Amino acid sequence: MSRPSSAAHPASGPWPLLVLGSTSRYRRELLERLRLPFVVASPEVDEQPLPGESPAELALRLALAKAEAVAALMAVREPGRDVVVIGSDQVAELDGEPIGKPGTHERAVAQLRRMSGRSVVFHTAVSVVRPDRGLRHTVIVPVQVRFRELGDAEIETYLRLDRPYDCAGSAKCETLGISLLAAIESDDPTALIGLPLIATSRLLREAGVDPLQMLATTGEARP
Template structure:
């Protein structure tokens, strides 16, 4: 840790978020947020992502009050319906069939909290992804090769999943992978963590 900089904790067990945060070269710890991720009745995808990101950051900050804690959550938004992690092959096939030829918004929420100072910020990166029309054989081949069952929307744009897409439109290139690093840098600096 650099002098004058607060300890940073990633409130997530996602290996994707951990790998992204490592890019910044800032030392950090990882803690499981232990938050119920069940959507509330009628909750829109963006609101679900924001609520969960903040709940994760607050839960971990309660255990590490002096640290700056990052919480994040991503929800795929298909015509206003939340699509989470498929969890298995059959669910992934169903998700990709539904998203075939459609525009999906991946809502990636980011919360940064420091309980000791009262610092709390929340932001949302909305990434519009246009899926190609996908055939059953393509979907099956992709899923067998990449097994993206732990990814919202069943596709990894940072891997072979890019072949399923026609376009990605966003303002924070790592947001689709699960942690918008431009926003992360801005928010953790504001909370007292030195990035450079």
Template sequence: MAIAPALILGSTSRYRAELLQRLRLPFEAVAPWVDETPLPGEAPAALALRLALAKAHEVAARHPQAVVIGSDQVADLDGRPIGKPGTHARAVEQLQAMRGRAVVFQTAVAVVRPTTGFAQVLLAPVTVRFRALGDAEIEFYLRTEQPYDCAGSAKCETLGIALLEAIDSDDPTALIGLPLIRTSALLREAGLDPLQPR
């Protein structure tokens, strides 16, 4: 039986690593060296797709024998990208702008395998409806969770779920940061099937 190629997650996100562990494929996480600055006029979905593929290609260039996963998420409010807040003040601004609104979290995943020339990227949009949040609720949530490394300040896998009225998605892990249905499909295409004996 052929030896499966090494699998690398091109990300330092512990959320993505925790999700990828569900597929029970051994992998290592490697930080991608990619400038995440949006291009002038770049739409959120296009930004997420470009960055996911760029991250996978960048890590694959350093690990050419591996299969590499790259992923990126950009919150989309009326066509405007909302990224990671980084600070408390920016997180407050983000949540105030999104309260009572529908926001699309554009999550992209790419898989690259240099030895076969395989390189594909897919988008998994998730529409989220935020509650009409009060300022005190926003402040309590941010002080409790400190989600400053999450796109749109929304950490739905913990207390952030209480910010929301509804989530609409066909790939339920996409909102957390790695759409596992699409990831599994791309890995199968790349020759690394999570359901095949190893």
């Protein structure tokens, strides 16, 4: 089931219930920056890639699948309630292959050694679904990340300090991982962390949920 965000409570009045279809604390913290009332629900989606599916195609498909899965869940939990669901997924790509979350220290070491001195593309997709209006919009935001040449000692030091084992690519750019990088190229600066807020805000407006209007009418627009 869903649970309230730590930042806000579900919207009341004419606004739909906003739902983040993700258990990622990084995405929750990013969405909280918009100061919108929302709840969080866990999508039940098989994240295995399909045969021949590119990393970008995988991210797009999973973002929409997560949003639709949570929309179906909310239809059961909150029948008749107008909801807007945000789904997102990120897949890193190197040499045309997806790079997942390492999960362990050893896999993180192997990932960073492989990416040392090279460019990796992080495909971050976001989908906004509003079933009552038949709206389903999905976009993808690519981020090109160039790693500097990394030695084994600094890889080991970084991993012991930041422990980024739940992050694709084994680096947290919002913390110490930025020291591993030579450059980041993107039109949407939060995309690399996991939720492109420029694209998300645009899709929300297209779905009839303007963040600034919502804050003004729910009494959340305060200093």
